[in-house]
Amino acid sequence: MTSPTHPGPGTLARAYLASDKAGEELRGNWVMWLLHRWPSFPLTALCLRAGIPADRVTLLGGALVWLLPVMALLLPPAWGAWAVCVTGFVVIVLDCVDGDVARWTGTAGPRGARLDLVVDMTFWGLLYFSIGIVADGGTVGPWAGLGMLAGWARLLARLINDSMGGHSTAAPPPDWTLGRVLRAGVEGLSGALPFLALAAPVVPGVVWLLVLYSALDLGDAMLRALARDPA
Numbered sequence: 001m002t003s004p005t006h007p008g009p010g011t012l013a014r015a016y017l018a019s020d021k022a023g024e025e026l027r028g029n030w031v032m033w034l035l036h037r038w039p040s041f042p043l044t045a046l047c048l049r050a051g052i053p054a055d056r057v058t059l060l061g062g063a064l065v066w067l068l069p070v071m072a073l074l075l076p077p078a079w080g081a082w083a084v085c086v087t088g089f090v091v092i093v094l095d096c097v098d099g100d101v102a103r104w105t106g107t108a109g110p111r112g113a114r115l116d117l118v119v120d121m122t123f124w125g126l127l128y129f130s131i132g133i134v135a136d137g138g139t140v141g142p143w144a145g146l147g148m149l150a151g152w153a154r155l156l157a158r159l160i161n162d163s164m165g166g167h168s169t170a171a172p173p174p175d176w177t178l179g180r181v182l183r184a185g186v187e188g189l190s191g192a193l194p195f196l197a198l199a200a201p202v203v204p205g206v207v208w209l210l211v212l213y214s215a216l217d218l219g220d221a222m223l224r225a226l227a228r229d230p231a
Contacts, residue, residue: 006049009041012100016041031191032092040096047101054102054112061094062119068126072133073140077201080138084130088194091123121158125151128210131197135204143200143207150207153214160221186216 007015016022016037025033047057064087071083098116102108132147133140193213199206
């Protein structure tokens with residue numbers, strides 16, 4: 001039996017499915033919806049029961065982020081690949097947890113949002129760099145440099161989108177065309193990027209997929225900015 005202040009995983013999952021957020025994530029970040037959101041419910045329930053605030057969950061994710069390049073550099077490439085992949089997966093799960101903890105405890109606010117933004121941007125930059133390190137065989141070489149470039153492009157795209165108020169995924173537009181569906185499908189692949197680390201030791205060229213994804217993200221952000229009506 002769970003109380004409203006200490007909901008169990010099932011209660012959290014049902015509340016999520018009944019909310020607008022489930023539809024927004026399914027349209028805008030479908031890989032996270034499929035892979036990361038569901039493991040987050042038991043962790044969220046544990047944090048709520050233990051009284052762990054959202055900021056501490058965010059800081060834990062931030063600490064794990066900085067381990068990514070360390071593990072990629074110090075571990076053998078095969079082990080480093082798994083370490084980067086699993087850690088990246090966990091960081092995204094924790095990103096789901098901290099938001100849910102903040103909402104259920106009524107502690108969501110500007111400070112938490114800023115902290116989450118810093119961790120999120122650091123994560124994607126270091127993840128791309130770490131996958132490049134793994135592709136270089138555990139050293140900082142050309143692939144790591146290319147990964148860093150891809151990470152920079154992704155962060156720039158995020159800044160551009162945030163300056164315009166972020167992506168709007170609250171409801172499908174009336175002209176929900178094939179092009180819009182394809183765009184949403186590509187955008188939603190973001191949560192799958194940590195898994196590229198597993199292929200990097202064998203096929204270093206997967207780093208080019210990071211470059212392509214970042215280029216598409218940046219190009220889309222720039223087109224949105226150029227097409228936006230002046231205030």
